[in-house]
Amino acid sequence: MRRSSVLLLFSALHVAVAQHAHHHGAPLTELNETEVTMYHAPIPESYFTLDFDYPETATQRRPGLMMTHAVLMSLAFFVALPAGIAMRTVKHPWHKLTTVAFYVLCVLGLAANSLYKKYSPDDMYQGQLHSLQGYWILLFAVALTTVDLLSIFRRVFHFFRAGEKFHARTFWNNVILGQDGSTGLEPEYAGLVTDEPEDLEELKTPISPPPHKRVHYQNTDDDETAQWANDVRRHRRHFSQSGASETTVCGTRSSSFDDTLHVVDHPKVPLIQRIATGIFAVLERLLVFGGYFQVITGIVVYTGGCRENYNNGCLAHLIKGGIFFCYGLVSFARYLGSFSELGWAWNRAPGVNYPSAEFVESLVIFLYGISNTWMERFGAHPGDSFTTKQIEHIGIAVMFWFAGLLGMAIESKRVRRWLAASSIAASGFSLRRSDQTVAEPPSYAASFNPFPALVIGITGAAMAAHEQTYMFQVQIHELWGNLLVAWSVLRCLTYFYLWLGPPRSILPSRPPTEALGSFFLACGGLAFQFSTEELTIAAMRRGRDDVMMFTCVGVAITCFCLCWSVCVVGFKGYLRSRLNPRVSYHSSA
Numbered sequence: 001m002r003r004s005s006v007l008l009l010f011s012a013l014h015v016a017v018a019q020h021a022h023h024h025g026a027p028l029t030e031l032n033e034t035e036v037t038m039y040h041a042p043i044p045e046s047y048f049t050l051d052f053d054y055p056e057t058a059t060q061r062r063p064g065l066m067m068t069h070a071v072l073m074s075l076a077f078f079v080a081l082p083a084g085i086a087m088r089t090v091k092h093p094w095h096k097l098t099t100v101a102f103y104v105l106c107v108l109g110l111a112a113n114s115l116y117k118k119y120s121p122d123d124m125y126q127g128q129l130h131s132l133q134g135y136w137i138l139l140f141a142v143a144l145t146t147v148d149l150l151s152i153f154r155r156v157f158h159f160f161r162a163g164e165k166f167h168a169r170t171f172w173n174n175v176i177l178g179q180d181g182s183t184g185l186e187p188e189y190a191g192l193v194t195d196e197p198e199d200l201e202e203l204k205t206p207i208s209p210p211p212h213k214r215v216h217y218q219n220t221d222d223d224e225t226a227q228w229a230n231d232v233r234r235h236r237r238h239f240s241q242s243g244a245s246e247t248t249v250c251g252t253r254s255s256s257f258d259d260t261l262h263v264v265d266h267p268k269v270p271l272i273q274r275i276a277t278g279i280f281a282v283l284e285r286l287l288v289f290g291g292y293f294q295v296i297t298g299i300v301v302y303t304g305g306c307r308e309n310y311n312n313g314c315l316a317h318l319i320k321g322g323i324f325f326c327y328g329l330v331s332f333a334r335y336l337g338s339f340s341e342l343g344w345a346w347n348r349a350p351g352v353n354y355p356s357a358e359f360v361e362s363l364v365i366f367l368y369g370i371s372n373t374w375m376e377r378f379g380a381h382p383g384d385s386f387t388t389k390q391i392e393h394i395g396i397a398v399m400f401w402f403a404g405l406l407g408m409a410i411e412s413k414r415v416r417r418w419l420a421a422s423s424i425a426a427s428g429f430s431l432r433r434s435d436q437t438v439a440e441p442p443s444y445a446a447s448f449n450p451f452p453a454l455v456i457g458i459t460g461a462a463m464a465a466h467e468q469t470y471m472f473q474v475q476i477h478e479l480w481g482n483l484l485v486a487w488s489v490l491r492c493l494t495y496f497y498l499w500l501g502p503p504r505s506i507l508p509s510r511p512p513t514e515a516l517g518s519f520f521l522a523c524g525g526l527a528f529q530f531s532t533e534e535l536t537i538a539a540m541r542r543g544r545d546d547v548m549m550f551t552c553v554g555v556a557i558t559c560f561c562l563c564w565s566v567c568v569v570g571f572k573g574y575l576r577s578r579l580n581p582r583v584s585y586h587s588s589a
Contacts, residue, residue, distance in 0.1 A: 027471040031540040035469075039309060043534075046304025047124055065116035066302065070295075072109035076102050077291025078564065085284055086572035088148070090579055099145060106138060125304060130297040137290045144284055289326055296322060296529070310534045312379045321528030323368075324456075324484070328522025328558075329565055335515050336569045337508035345508035346498065348445060358449035359411035365455055366404025372397040388467075396462060400455055407451035445502040448495045457488025460524070472545040476531040479551060483524030490517035505588065519558060526554040 051063035080102040087095030159171065296318055300306050306314035330338075334345050334357065343349025344357035376393045386394075409415050424438065464481025468474045490513040503509050530536075530550050539545045 069112040076105035317532040325525030332518035350506040356447040361452040362407025369400025453491035460484025480527030487521040523558040
């Protein structure tokens with residue numbers, strides 16, 4: 001009896017090992033259509049196949065209308081919308097024109113899509129949500145625009161309540177453009193008007209660095225404009241100087257901000273107003289990312305992908321890859337100088353202490369992990385055993401979960417004080433005295449949190465070794481996995497160099513490792529999206545299973561998007577330089 005039980009056990013183990021070996025066999029180099037049709041239904045005709053696989057009917061279907069729709073909607077979400085956000089951020093009076101341009105482009109794009117559908121057969125993608133999501137995004141944009149228009153309604157109310165005589169020009173400047181009619185100056189000249197107090201006459205000739213170390217950003221025309229504006233003398237610039245500060249090219253420089261620009265104290269904004277402004281800014285920028293995901297879903301609907309059994313895997317690759325791609329662009333924007341007012345551009349925060357960028361990264365990682373842990377079983381039936389792939393993905397999600405918690409704990413100042421309590425207790429300081437201070441090390445001026453880089457690097461290394469059915473799929477996974485690992489290594493190098501020399505200036509330090517890392521992360525996200533099972537099978541069917549081709553396409557799109565980021569961030573900086581006072585920079589070397 002015992003012998004038969006042992007034989008039965010060994011037989012079961014032999015079957016399990018055989019099945020495991022069959023599942024993890026050597027990747028195939030040729031497409032097996034029979035095996036594909038065993039697990040997936042045949043892919044039906046799509047808009048793409050009708051437009052490009054049958055050129056004799058293309059003239060009747062007007063595929064150019066779909067291209068027009070794509071171009072117009074892209075101009076709306078990736079040109080007019082970012083320009084409007086940049087102009088609104090600097091309170092430019094003409095930002096409302098970009099809002100009008102955004103809606104005009106959207107209406108024209110929707111009209112082109114409607115005409116295209118009239119020349120197409122009945123709905124070729126039943127149950128698609130691209131159109132519905134697009135209308136929801138537009139409705140969300142209208143809601144934000146309505147909130148933005150409340151300020152105009154308030155100015156209209158105050159204008160007519162004042163009882164002044166109506167003048168079209170005054171109404172346009174004061175109400176529509178939001179300018180203060182009493183100044184008589186355009187906003188770009190407002191920062192140039194000064195009126196120094198007589199008792200600070202000596203500050204008119206500040207101590208400057210040597211001429212060879214000064215960099216000036218104004219030309220002769222700007223000097224003449226500044227001289228004209230100063231003659232008006234309708235604005236006042238307040239100068240303050242403490243005993244611990246010294247004179248610089250910008251007026252005064254505090255000893256606590258060595259080698260940086262002078263920071264002017266601004267009126268304290270109420271907490272509720274700051275929270276509301278921050279929420280509005282985040283929601284407004286989410287529209288751009290919403291436009292990107294509309295591009296992805298539009299491509300899916302047009303090509304007829306992500307149906308039936310392909311759906312879950314397709315969504316996972318497109319959403320997660322899209323997150324990596326978008327964060328690569330955000331990381332590159334940080335390198336360029338975005339979010340420098342928060343201290344997120346590898347600089348010292350110029351004002352209030354905000355949560356660090358690493359804390360936000362850890363929070364996003366935590367939210368992703370805690371939600372994705374339970375989503376890996378989507379599509380499984382009750383009672384189904386866990387597959388090897390599900391265990392792998394759940395393990396990665398749990399890593400994101402707890403690594404995000406670790407990252408947030410490290411970024412918490414309260415937790416840091418708790419961790420340093422033993423050092424304070426051992427130093428002999430009196431616990432009864434509250435006026436004792438301990439000098440912080442220079443590394444406390446920046447954040448050195450390796451956990452966001454750690455989890456993404458491990459994810460890339462694991463996915464580069466992911467088991468796949470076909471060799472081409474293995475190579476694509478290796479491509480984007482190694483790109484994520486490269487970003488992780490470069491982020492660690494950024495921390496290494498900043499550990500040696502923490503940022504001392506409020507200006508963006510622009511570590512070159514972040515520029516390279518952002519490129520690898522964005523390109524890795526695109527390759528992640530390219531690695532969907534359906535796309536790789538379609539490439540093999542059409543003889544396009546070339547990793548170099550996929551790499552070149554991903555690199556080209558990434559470079560184009562990074563150039564777009566430079567244009568957006570540069571345009572915003574240009575507007576700020578026109579509306580804010582001109583300053584001169586000096587070398588801190």
